[in-house]
Amino acid sequence: MYLQKIILTLFTLSLFLYIGCSDQGEGRRQFSPQEQAATLQKELGLSTEQTAAIEKIYTAHFQKMRETREQMRGDRDQMRTAMREMRDNLNTEIESQLTEEQTSRYREYLQAREDRRGGDHRRPE
Numbered sequence: 001m002y003l004q005k006i007i008l009t010l011f012t013l014s015l016f017l018y019i020g021c022s023d024q025g026e027g028r029r030q031f032s033p034q035e036q037a038a039t040l041q042k043e044l045g046l047s048t049e050q051t052a053a054i055e056k057i058y059t060a061h062f063q064k065m066r067e068t069r070e071q072m073r074g075d076r077d078q079m080r081t082a083m084r085e086m087r088d089n090l091n092t093e094i095e096s097q098l099t100e101e102q103t104s105r106y107r108e109y110l111q112a113r114e115d116r117r118g119g120d121h122r123r124p125e
Contacts, residue, residue: 033058
């Protein structure tokens with residue numbers, strides 16, 4: 001009986017650890033470059049050419065993010081700074097593909113997305 005309680009306790013503990021570790025993405029889903037570009041196409045009225053160009057930008061950005069995460073695995077502050085720079089570069093690259101009106105709408109879209117997430121969670125530097 002005692003052994004069964006220990007086994008049950010260990011099983012329950014391992015289950016909680018598995019569930020806790022499986023949610024490393026802070027509950028947010030990572031959308032594919034195609035999904036991101038399709039969202040912007042819908043929100044901003046992008047042409048087919050603009051959508052294709054932005055999809056390539058997102059693809060390169062996601063690859064660079066993966067590489068950066070692997071390189072900076074232990075240094076969270078350095079990774080946070082690098083990710084912020086990469087996000088700023090991403091926005092600049094995307095805006096280079098947009099008209100003035102689309103750029104304005106894109107900035108409004110980014111602000112609305114940030115507001116839905118509860119504001120700017122970035123720490124001041």
